[in-house]
Amino acid sequence: MVGELDGEIYSDKPSKRLVPQRKVNLLPSGLRGNFLPLAISSTLSVGAGNRPDTPERENALCFPDPGYSDPEILPAMTFFRILSTILVLLSLLLLMIALGFDFWVTDNSSIQIGLWKTCIRSVCFQYSPVPGYIDATRAFLFLALIAGFLSLFALIASIFRSHLGPVALTLVSAVGSFSAGLCAMIALAVFTGEVAKTSNVPLGQVPFGWSFGLGWASFPLFLITGAVMMFVQKSPSS
Known part of the structure; x- marks a missing residue:
């Protein structure tokens, strides 16, 4: 039997007494409700072309396009x-x-x-x-x-x-x-x-x-x- 009381989860295993286990919250309470919209927004921004800096993108910034013609x-x-x-x-x-x-x-x-x-x-x-x-x-x-x-x-x-x-x-x-x-x-x-x-x-x-x-x-x-x-x-x- 498993239950939750006052923020703690109790598990019941055979031949063992109930052991209290602390529930871990990865996000602050103020952001829990806003986490899903934030994730969706990040996914859309990456799909739209605003990709984060990656090694490939850093190389593209360091090395010019081979087809580029320098006016000089x-x-x-x-x-x-x-x-x-x-x-x-x-x-x-x-x-x-x-x-x-x-x-x-x-x-x-x-x-x-x-x-x-x-x-x-x-x-x-x-x-x-x-x-x-x-x-x-x-x-x-x-x-x-x-x-x-x-x-x-x-x-x-x-x-x-x-x-x-x-x-x-x-x-x-x-x-x-x-x-x-x-x-x-x-x-x-x-x-x-x-x-x-x-x-x-x-x-x-x-x-x-x-x-x-x-x-x-x-x-x-x-x-x-x-x-x-x-x-x-x-x-x-x-």
């Missing part, structure tokens, strides 16, 4: 995009000049060897048949041009929009520039090695011309363009 970063990113545009245009210009002019090997202006013809004392001959290394050099230079123009178009498009579907346009531009530089390097390395071999002279004594030099100059410019675009792609504003 935007001018710097614009500068890097303009710089990349100038570099890729210069690289393409040098590569097209090198591909179009036949001054790859010159010897006191009497011998002129290019990718399309060979001239001896102002008398020019077309390649027939075309040597294999000339074909390889042409092919890789054309691939470099295609990759360079892809990088240029992606770079210009990235000024107006950041992504093309799930792909970042700055990343496309960077990959295109690196690919163009790689193709140009392969083309020029093939030409350099084969000319030195067929001339039977040391590499340092081969009279390479200015078209050959412009082709090599485009190689590091493509790489610099790709590096700048990779920096832009990893920046918080991209």
